Amino acid sequence: MSTNQKILTLVMVRKANAILLGLKKRGFGEGKWNGFGGKVENDETVAEGAIRELEEESGLVAKCLKKVGILEFEFVGNPIVLEVHVFDVLQYEGEPVETEEMQPQWFPEDSVPYEKMWPDDILWYPLYLKGIKFKGYFLYQGHDTILKYTLTQVDHLP
Numbered sequence: 001m002s003t004n005q006k007i008l009t010l011v012m013v014r015k016a017n018a019i020l021l022g023l024k025k026r027g028f029g030e031g032k033w034n035g036f037g038g039k040v041e042n043d044e045t046v047a048e049g050a051i052r053e054l055e056e057e058s059g060l061v062a063k064c065l066k067k068v069g070i071l072e073f074e075f076v077g078n079p080i081v082l083e084v085h086v087f088d089v090l091q092y093e094g095e096p097v098e099t100e101e102m103q104p105q106w107f108p109e110d111s112v113p114y115e116k117m118w119p120d121d122i123l124w125y126p127l128y129l130k131g132i133k134f135k136g137y138f139l140y141q142g143h144d145t146i147l148k149y150t151l152t153q154v155d156h157l158p
């Protein structure tokens with residue numbers, strides 16, 4: 001891993017035809033609805049980081065996770081590349097609770113609040129919701145404008 005790369009997790013929870021999102025109350029992406037997650041610590045695997053962040057931010061304990069995508073984000077003028085590993089939670093325990101970082105809420109899958117989310121979400125959520133694995137790259141100017149991107153379906157993820 002290059003020193004300019006940061007590994008992050010993004011954990012998606014679904015039930016029936018609804019998806020659980022959290023309104024980020026502070027930090028990176030504040031004010032946006034998003035899945036749960038954050039930075040992977042040095043002493044944990046990416047999957048362990050995903051499980052830890054999900055519990056910290058939503059109160060849910062993931063029992064079974066599947067990696068569904070990898071997204072890379074670059075911001076003009078910033079040498080750091082964010083590598084976000086996206087997981088689907090296949091099984092979990094508990095009920096979502098509001099935490100210091102996130103206010104969780106279920107959304108029907110046909111009413112995802114894309115206008116209040118990262119602008120890349122409307123591009124890759126349709127693949128995610130259909131169960132298609134994906135890899136993406138997005139170059140941002142600020143937090144609202146995507147200058148260019150690539151998004152591809154993949155059969156396998158590392």
Ligand SMILES: Nc1[nH]c(=O)nc2c1ncn2[C@H]1C[C@H](O)[C@@H](COP(=O)(O)OP(=O)(O)OP(=O)(O)O)O1
Pocket residue numbers: 008009010011026027028029034035036037038039073082084118120121
């Ligand atoms: N463009 C993007 N689209 C998206 O859907 N999720 C993104 C995204 N860029 C980052 N994320 C996700 C990854 C991760 O789950 C979260 C950022 O988590 P972080 O823990 O880094 O944020 P914080 O600034 O709150 O970190 P701390 O300083 O550790 O509290 O946002």
